Amino acid sequence: MNGAPAEGSSSDYFTIRVFRLFRSRRWTKECVREMLRLGAEARERERKAGSEFTRVHMPRTVVEYSAPSSRHEGDGHRVYRGEQHWVPSEKPSRPLDTVVLPTGARDMIERDVREFLDSERWYVDRGLPYRRGYLLHGLPGTGKTSLVFALAGHFGLPLYVVRLSDERLCDEGLHRLFRTTEKRSIILLDDVDAPGANAVFRELQPGESTGNLSVQSTLSLLDGVTSVDGRLIFLSCRDKSALNQTLIRPGRFDVILRFDAPGKEQIESYFNHFFADFGGDVPSMGAEFAELAAHVDTQPKSMAALQVLFLSHKSNPRDALESMRARISGQKRSITFGARSRNSRRDHSAAAA
Structure with a gap:
């Protein structure tokens, strides 16, 4: 925005958002003091925009090269330095009620986050570091991210x-990435024990290295002198027992939540939510689908796997139910065939003897 509004109020447009600015003057003997404050209209618009879209930042490493300073260093280029920067983007927000968790789990973590965001003065008055840590562990595709x-x-x-x-x-x-986050924000250390991830958060195996990251420096970001206040830090992993035990001591992660394969209640709830627009017999179909899905052992049981199946039949919930019935039928045939094969082998062995 260029220029300054006159006394009173005016509206300006900046990046397709309306800001209402108020300007007042208070004359003193020494100077003129000017105040600009963002009006309630602009704050409300920002709040609504923030709920519709989520700002997601991903790190990018920018590597700078420098030419050799002398002929003795060779003809090739050499790396001078590499810096990590956040690359922002906006994605449509996901309603919290679309994340299907065991009964009470979602409400519990929502209340915990809300209480933390509203309690900064409480932390300060008691001399406590204003941060909160969450450890999410369990099978891939169960809803952690x-x-x-x-x-x-x-x-x-x-x-x-x-x-x-x-x-x-x-x-x-890594320290630079943490320092350049906003104060009221969420930092997600995602899938720290996935194949290919640095081993800094895991118990090291013989011959294993943490590369350019050190354990002590990394852990100090969580509750050391270099930690950042006002952030909610989430760490997700598959196997909590494989983590460095100093990582999960009290004070580093306040809430630990385990994500298992979905049970019947979760499966039924997800079915009913996904096909809610169809009404009618959806609840009864959801109950039957959940009962069948609980006995399927031909695929990994996860919310991600259920989502793939539902998307394949998004226009007809009955087709999704029939697909699950077919899987159960195929599973039974496979078990029957396997049993017959084993009996046949035993009969041949007895005849040969």
Whole structure:
């Protein structure tokens, strides 16, 4: 915006958003003091925009090269330095009620996040570091990342996602990423024990290295002198027992939530939510689908697998139910065939004897 509004109020347009600015003057003997404050109209518009879209930041390593300073260094270029920067984007927010968790789990973590965001003065008055840590562990595809993304949209917080698969990420770069996050934000250390991820958060195996990251420097970001206040730090992993035990001691992660394969209640709830627009017999179909799905052992049981199946039959919930019935039928035939094969082998062995 260029220029300054006159006394009173005026509206300006900046990046397709309306800001109402108020300007007042208070004359004193020494100087003229000017105040600009964002009006309630602009704040409300920002709040609504924040709930519709979630700002997601992903790190990017920018590598700078320098030419050799002398002929003795060779003809090739050499790396001078690498820096990590956040690359922002906007994604449509995901409603929190679309994340199906065991009864009470979603409400519990929502209340915990809300209480933390409203309690900064409480932390300060007691001399406590104003931060909150959440450890989410369990099978892939069970909703860990989806929950964090939905929480960011629900509370209108920017989300910063750190993945440890970049070999160029070093202590200085990781600290820089943390320092350049907004105060009221969510930092997600995603899938820290996934194949290819740096081993800094895991118990090291013989011969294993953490590369450019050190354990002590990384852990100090969580509750050390270099930690950042006002952030909600989420760490997701598959196997909590494989993590460095110093990582999960009290004070580093306040809430630990386990994500198992969905049970019948979750499956039924997800079916009913996904096909809610069809009404009618959807609840009864959801109950039958959940009963059948609980006995399927021909695929990994996860919310992601259910989503794939539902998307394949998004225009007809009955087709989704029939698909599950077919899988159960195929599973029974497979078991029967396997039993007959084993009996046949035993009969041949007895005849040969």
